[in-house]
Amino acid sequence: MTKSPILAVANPNDLSRRGFLQLGSFVIVTAAVSSCASPSSNSTPPKGGGSATLTVAVNRPITTLDNKLVPFDFQVTLQRAVHQALTWVGPDLEIVNVLADSIERTGSNEWTVKLNTDAKYSDGSPVTVADISKSIEMYKAVGGLTRFFGEWPTVQEVDEQTFVLQTPIPSSTMDSLMSYIMIAPADENKPEETDVPLGTGPYTITERNPQAGEFTLSRNESFWGPEAPQVETVKVRYIAEDSVRLAALKRGEIDVMDAVPPDAIAELESTDGIEVYRSPGTRLTHLFYNFRKPKSSPLSRASVREALTYAVDGQSLIKELFLDSVSELQGVVPQTLVGWYETGKYTYDPDKARSMLAAEGASDLEMTIIWEAGEFLSDAAVMEAIGDMLGQVGVKVSLKQFSSGDEILEWRQGKAGDWDVFANGFGNLTGQAIHSLQFLYASTPEMEKTRDSYQGFVFPEIAEVIVKASAEEDEAQRSEYLRTAQEQVWAQWPALWGFVQNNSLAYRSRVSGIELSPVNSYDLINVRVDS
Structure with missing residues (x-):
């Protein structure tokens, strides 16, 4: 059965906007689409x-x-x-x-x-x-x-x-x-x-x-x-x-069916009369830290947030639970977006995690991780695996899953209970990195007064650079603002781990x-x- 390969995505800033995904032998012909749309x-x-x-x-x-x-x-x-x-x-x-x-x-x-x-x-x-x-x-x-x-x-x-x-x-x-x-x-x-x-x-x-x-x-x-x-x-x-x-x-x-389960793709591709279409996605899912923690909390320190990231074996999660249906995040927004820059990579090193936590006096951390059921594929199994990984470096983890439409909004705003990490997905329909940056990392103190900031992530100096990137007419200067903003966000270690979901669709021949x-x-x- 015909299989559309997942693209090997180069740095989109090295490509023209029209040619962003026209890589290798996979070429999307857009003339017919444009004429219809x-x-x-x-x-x-x-x-x-x-x-x-x-x-x-x-x-x-x-x-x-x-x-x-x-x-x-x-x-x-x-x-x-x-x-x-x-x-x-x-x-x-x-x-x-x-x-x-x-x-x-x-x-x-x-x-x-x-x-x-x-x-x-x-x-x-x-x-x-x-x-x-x-x-x-x-x-x-x-x-x-x-x-x-x-x-x-x-x-x-x-x-x-x-x-x-x-x-x-x-x-x-x-x-x-x-x-x-x-x-x-x-x-x-x-x-x-x-x-x-x-x-x-x-x-x-x-x-x-x-x-x-x-x-x-x-x-x-x-x-x-x-x-x-x-x-x-x-x-x-x-x-x-x-x-x-x-x-x-x-x-x-x-x-047609969307969101094909990863464990069903191989079977469908070998089934007569069924085709599978896959493409790189723009939806980010990350395990975001609670930035409303008091200064007395170890999680208020970027060094502790960084230390915890080394406990997560992302590649094992991708291969064993996601079955290669996601790509590990390489920065703070999806690498498929125009204006993305690679500001860092998640690295699995549990010994480094233990050493850094000990140096920070945080070897006996207790953490609560929350998420909404169905937020991403195999969500419960993935969260349990991450809980076990954190346990291997001495962190005691409590997992709390919410039903769809349940009171998770009250929780994420800190009104219903305390938490430490929130697994959340965010889609981008414009293909522009600036719009993910605006939503996720440009919250203001005024937004936080009503708990409408993104998980308490309020850094005025970062928001200022993002605003400049949004306004800038000169392409070169705008690119520089985008790079700077993403580097500043990464330096705060905002997420325990993150990935980009690949899109999938199965349909009759x-x-x-x-x-x-x-x-x-x-x-x-x-x-x-x-x-």
Whole structure:
């Protein structure tokens, strides 16, 4: 069976942004994707599509396709099929215009955008500047993306097709940030949950059962792009158990399943009628220290945090429990991101861990590690193994797992109980290192007052460099700021260990056209299903 190899990723700063993932013999062809995602202003009406149905199984319940509430993970593939953004991030992390015919920085604090004159909603009405403005307001009201934007842009209309995004502080990545904002009609948009059926995408929502995590999408027969989607209907099913999803795929009851268990990949690759697609990911998972510890705590010292990292045998975890489905973190953000720099590596050296802990007077440490069930593959087994490894250097570990949707938020904010390490995942949908840096390492003292900082990691001098990187227009200077910020973060030893999850997808051979990008999303308009 065809196997897409995991790429050997070079330093992305040595490559052009468009060529970032075009390495070795694995070349992602993006022309077809770009033409479908970003129809030109002189595009012709869509040609007729096929009549097949695509059934997709997911391992987490999808309760809404409202992107402003859940802008992460596999939902984005479905959300982009209904509601489009001004831009989106392509398979090689390039910025592709969608509803925007053009978007360019025309000043330190402004970006000028021209709407694609062909862009229409499924009822034939045009996309307006008012729709853009209202959509930004609604995302701001919800607040989930505030750390990425810093200060939200405002919309100043120039004419019916042109507007200026004005930012209170300079932003060098507004074109990629706008890929987060899905556009809906202004008069139907509101801050609370809403699955507005009217969108500009190639599909519309025709059935929804949020309680069961099931949705049905039907082809938008009035889609404004140059090509119509070839699949008439997309059905989404929530199947929690990996074994049940695998069996359904083998029997042909479903066509696609995401998050393939590592121990099933080899079997699926040798199964007739099934293909496996893998790509390097941009999702970071790290075991982050609690930076709210008092000065009397040994964990308040970077030297103790560093010492503990030597107790973790990351390579054994990757080979024996993750089955090579992840890559060890080489710095403080995923090495797949544009703007990443290798600032250090995790090293297994238990003797060094014991020696350093003894020198710090911390040989009898007691630690509590918390995480949410299902946060990453084999989570319970991995956490138990790490607990055992820490035990080998004299650390007494207590493990506390929370059910999905449980009170872990209260815990991570330090309101419900004390903890020392929090295993947490963070996805990046723009492919830009600056956005992970902003979210994880640029918290302010004001954020910490409300416990909204990232686990208490508040270092104003680091945040200042990250802000400068976000604002800087000169590429060379911005790169230097990025490098400096990542070096400063690494010097604090913020995490016990970390890894980057590789993306995986399995599908029936009758399905074609899937290009799984590093941000774990693909464009449904390119998918074909043979009868």
